[in-house]
Amino acid sequence: MFGISIYLSENNDFETTIERASEKGFSLIFSSLHIPEEDPAHYSHLLTRLGNAAKAHKMQLILDISAESLAHLDLTIDQADQISKLGVTGLRVDYGLNIAEIAKLATKIKVYLNASTINKTFLDALLQAGVDISQVEAFHNYYPKPHTGLDIPFFKQTNDFLHQYGLKIAAFVPGNGEKRQPLYAGLPTLEKHRDIHPFAAALELKTLGIDHIYIGDPSLQPSTTDQFQAFQQNSTLLLDCQLDNDLDPQIQQHLLSPDNNRMDPARDLIRLEKSRLALANLNIPAIPSRACPTGSIMIDNALFGRYQGEITIALRNLPAESKSNIIGQLDPAAIQILPFIQPGQIIQLRLHTKK
Structure with a gap:
């Protein structure tokens, strides 16, 4: 309590x-x-x-x-x-x-x-x-x-x-x-x-x-x-973030809705388990890749084949990945919450506009 x-x-x-x-x-x-x-x-x-x-x-x-x-x-x-x-x-x-x-x-x-x-x-x-x-x-x-x-x-x-x-x-x-x-x-x-x-x-x-x-x-x-x-x-975790301004509306709508960390949690990523199915109808082209610092919000693009549409959050600094597009970034306070996200945890991103 x-x-x-x-x-x-x-x-x-x-x-x-x-x-x-x-x-x-x-x-x-x-x-x-x-x-x-x-x-x-x-x-x-x-x-x-x-x-x-x-x-x-x-x-x-x-x-x-x-x-x-x-x-x-x-x-x-x-x-x-x-x-x-x-x-x-x-x-x-x-x-x-x-x-x-x-x-x-x-x-x-x-x-x-x-x-x-x-x-x-x-x-x-x-x-x-x-x-x-x-x-x-x-x-x-x-x-x-x-x-x-x-x-x-x-x-x-x-x-x-x-x-x-x-x-x-x-x-x-x-x-x-x-x-x-x-x-x-x-x-x-x-x-x-x-x-x-x-x-x-x-x-x-x-x-x-x-x-x-x-x-x-x-x-x-x-x-x-x-x-x-x-x-x-x-037990929902609200995580404040900033998203790219030109993000597809369907992707943004899903990002700002509740989802779950997978029950089989990855070491390096939070994997939002509903995202791939919810965004299956989209064709997501690759964009130029760059390094992914902790808290990067990513979506797998067409180069990832059947994983296209899966949204992930970096739990640690990761190298550039051409098959994933970076589409946003958690705020510093939200990054402090990442170590405590449990398997199956409900996660909801919350948009903070850049000043």
Whole structure:
């Protein structure tokens, strides 16, 4: 599942943000009660607004807390479950709570633990304390400061360990709209994702064992939100591209319609399995060939015989091929998505006009 992050500030119109996110298929909200840049005096009424919006759109609301931050709501850790009345469905506890307190809390509300810091000793102690593991999940941090995000080997090892205990795991990717203060440098869990397209980063997190993926920053560009929506609906990957201006209308119509990567995926190419049959009536003459960089969109011409009409996308830099015409190019952000295309994956190209 995909989620957004909402930060409790007076000038944040999060009701509108939540409504739009819900319409696009996002079902999770992350928020925090200990953000240094925010005024805790406003937490109570802002959290009431946030909880009401989450309930109105049937979205889960996970709140990052500590014993100190709960005090801003006039609550102690023993009363933390009362926060569920505001629409909060889970509490992420990072520090200031011992095993007995966490075990007790888990009997009242779902508890999310810091995925990067819990270990076998801690989890075994929780189980010994009688905690219902189905009431516990793991939640990685985001890292605002550049060069402080996690590396993949540690991340994957941690996730493999947590899954052995049956825990679901959440993590963050950065946004590509409004960036979060005070550094405005993105809020990823993995350092390599700091400057990567959010949707490509989310697809990589899925391959690394992440169950729930949140946008750490306040917003996404609308075109990126549409990519998350399409994937959530039926696993479609929207890939932005530029196409030749003089392209045959029938070829362009097929290019901009959903197709599938073949179930027997090629090493070097995405092969759109419906294209050859759909374009069988065309005679496609050869044009002068040139080298095919990664992301090149190609169609096999008459020189390829029975393969004429097959549309392919280069997964790596390829040499010139006289039997294939280059007819377009994926945008750089779409190229970042290529490594995560699965056999049989639904793919839909989306036209971006050259500026």
